[in-house]
Amino acid sequence: MKTLLFTLICAFFCISVHAQHLYTSKSTSISFFASTPAEDVEATSTKASSVIDTKTRNLIFKVSNTTFQFPKKLMQEHFNENYMESDKYPASTFKGKIRDDIDLEKDGTYTVTIDGSLDIHGITKNYQTTATLIVSKGTITAKTSFKVTVADHQIKIPTLVFAKIAQIVDVHISAVYQPK
Template structure:
């Protein structure tokens, strides 16, 4: 599966041999929904992502079943009723950073990322702020953004409608290392 993902990502970039690629398969993604009845949160630590530091192109893919919830019943409902993880096993972001990443210069750079987010089989435009921290050639990217459930046609039964917020807060943190050719 990882080899297929890597080949698909490389095909997406169609990059020449001199491109500088950084990647991770341990990106952390968490989401949080605050409601009057019950807060809902979950975390995954197995996101896959690749960035071409020169062009700023980025792709990020996550297995929907990789989210871990504090209550197993929440996890079951998430996968079976809301995300329909058997039908839509992954969520994916494809986009471009607003500037190239300079691996030779340590420090924090605030950027924008603009692209498309596919969740639950529905692709929508997505823009977010991202902090890029470079330290000794290692890149850590952090972003927080909101997703509207209705935008991705995730049906919430009326019986639990008040338990789930209309917007979900999403946080992504990924530490990238250079791909060796």
């Protein structure tokens, strides 16, 4: 996990210039929920990584698709093998920027707009969402939710189970950041 986090930092930020403004989250939770008349599907991963640069307001999230836990083992197996093709597409990432001109080193509660690109199943699509950021005593807590349309990321759903799989998935993210 430390190697993944370090790789994220190196790949997305210039450490030598911005290191004092990097905040990392080792407590990042990503969950999703989809409802159909046949069955509700939900899963959570608490093993996601995230980094935010408080000066540039750039951020990145990365999660290994196999870390999502489902209430039913068969759902988890189908998710990884049939839909996400986790062997071929092992991770999902979001790279974005907070659009609002706020000081993330100043205590307060902020509602912000985030623009970025979400890469799921090898397909990258632009998204815009709002998030709540709470800055308190050097810690940043972030929460957001948005909808993802399965077809936008070319996730194929067999006709046989089409009625059991929702076409739109609600995604929820929460992270607690500490200075790097």
